Amino acid sequence: MMKILIADDEKYDRETVKHIIKENFLGELEIYEAKNGREAIELSESIRPDIVIIDIKMPGIDGIQALKEMTATLPNLYSIILTAYDYFDFALEAVKINVKEYLLKPFTKEEIIEKIAVGIKWVKKEQEKRKSEIKDKEKIYTLLPVLENQLSDLIINDKLKGVDYGMYLQCLDMSFMNSYAMVISIKDKYAYKDISRVERDQIRIKIGEYVKEYINRRYKCIGNYVFYEELTYFIQIDNEETEDFKSLEIDLAFNLRREIKKRFNISIRAGLGEIFDSVEQIVESYRQAMKCLVYNSDNVNIIYIDDIEGKLMNDSFSGGISGDTKLGKNKNSNKIKMKLFESVKQFIRENIETELELEKVASNFGLSVYYFSRTFKEVTGINFSEYVNKCRIDVAKELLSTGEMNVKEVCYKVGYNDPNYFSKVFKKYEGVSPANFKGNMEEKIF
Incomplete structure (x- = not known):
């Protein structure tokens, strides 16, 4: 059932329109009423009417201002304005907010019936149009994954030649x-x-x-x-x-x-x-x-x-590279490598609390991951992840030795997210759990 809102500060006019609607559109329209522009705006937000009959001249917010507010959230609202005067200025404003019909007071029963009947027909047409649009969109959304897979397959298998893929690009944006x-x-x-x-x-x-x-x-x-x-x-x-x-x-x-x-x-x-x-x-x-x-x-x-x-x-x-030349180049290269990777080791130490991934650290120093990975092991004798773990455990030992932090706090401080995993790694390198290591250090102090 459609909803119609009657907004008029004159109670007699509201009752007249309401009576005509009940008499001629029984079962088609659910009627709501407002006695001023403010009420019309508030009511429209909650009931979302399909049709509104609204008087232009009302105290406070007039009909035109009220319609501006209402159509901002209800662009398909079918609006019929009531006025006792044929004001040209109002007509211009009405065009701007897409008013569909107007009635001059005093109006006849036949005029009201005719205007509302046209409104009902227009709303039904818009509803059908909207349903059709939704169905079309649903079909497109159903088809999109298929088009996506097809275009991906064409790329993966290098079969784009001779294919009109413009439709794929358009549909997939x-x-x-x-x-x-x-x-x-x-x-x-x-x-x-x-x-x-x-x-x-x-x-x-x-x-x-x-x-x-x-x-x-x-x-x-x-x-x-x-x-x-x-x-x-x-x-x-x-x-x-x-x-x-x-x-x-x-x-x-x-x-x-x-x-x-x-x-x-x-x-x-x-x-x-x-x-x-x-x-x-x-x-x-x-x-x-x-x-x-x-x-x-x-x-x-x-x-x-x-x-x-x-x-x-x-x-x-x-x-x-030939023998002697290669030897000379290697000497210089080794010095550069050693200096560079001292900076890398310092960076690891200073950022031990963060998530240190090989790719990120290599990128930070402007190196490819392959050069970084290979050269890091060449310089340090162990791979990157092993070095980071050893460094974390060394820092953890220092922190545990001071006695100022508990095991869980130290775990997070050296970049581990799981205390159980931290304990496992610590025991692998030190032969004891971090809790036992902390306890042994405290016994030595006392």
Whole structure:
């Protein structure tokens, strides 16, 4: 049933209109009434009428001002204005707020019936139009995932040639300007290690959906993660304020890896291709991302194509240097390395309370993850994660020795989030639990 609001400061006029409506539109209209503009506005917010009959001249907020407020939240409101005067100024204002009809007082019964009947017909037509629009949108939303998978498949399998993909781009609202491929593989460890194939498929799809939702908070993207082992995303960065797209890519992948580990207890690796400016070129970005994933990366989990290509070039360059020349270069190189990695070790010590990921630290010093990982082990004799753990435990021993903090406080102070895991790592390096270590130190003091 439609709702009609009668707003008039004259009670007699309200009663007259109400009587005509009841007599001629029984069962079609639910009637509400207001005696001034303020009441009309307040009532319209709660009942959301379909039709309003409102007097222009009312005390306080007049009919025109009231309609301005009402149509701001009810753009499809069918409005009929009542006036005792045929004011031209009011007519101009009425046009601005899309008033549909007007009645001059005194009005006849027939005029009221005619105007309301037209209003009912208009509202019904608008309601049908709205239903049709919703159905069309529903069809489009149902079709979008299909189009997304189809376009992703065409890119993944390099079958864009000869395909009219304009419709895909239009429906998915993608231009592929400033776009790149991210391919994610799930590592065979933690919660993923000892589950069945069916369970793996289920959790892969859940992670795939989560990643897509996470990316869409900031960027446009399409994804394909249902029928492939890897989770593939083509991401469009609509950000012209920066030219450092590589940092944006690495930061996004780094944050995703952290959130997936936290939410699903699953570890991932991500391969990242270069930024390109068309859907045809994104095929190359996908190839690069896949190349990153299959490359032997030691314990590097966020791999950008430049890191791989840079490493290959460095390796082949080193291999081509003759004996004496290579020896001289190595001496200078070793001095630079030692100096640089003293700064790296200092950085780790100063930031021990934070989450120290290899990718982030390498980026902080402007180094590729491969060069950083390999050279760090060359300089220190151990890999990066091992060094960070040893450094955390050394700081933890210092803090426990002072007796000013309890074990839990020390755990968080040196960058661990789980006191149980902290105790496990501490015992691995020191042979005793942190609690026992603290107790032994206190006994020595006394």
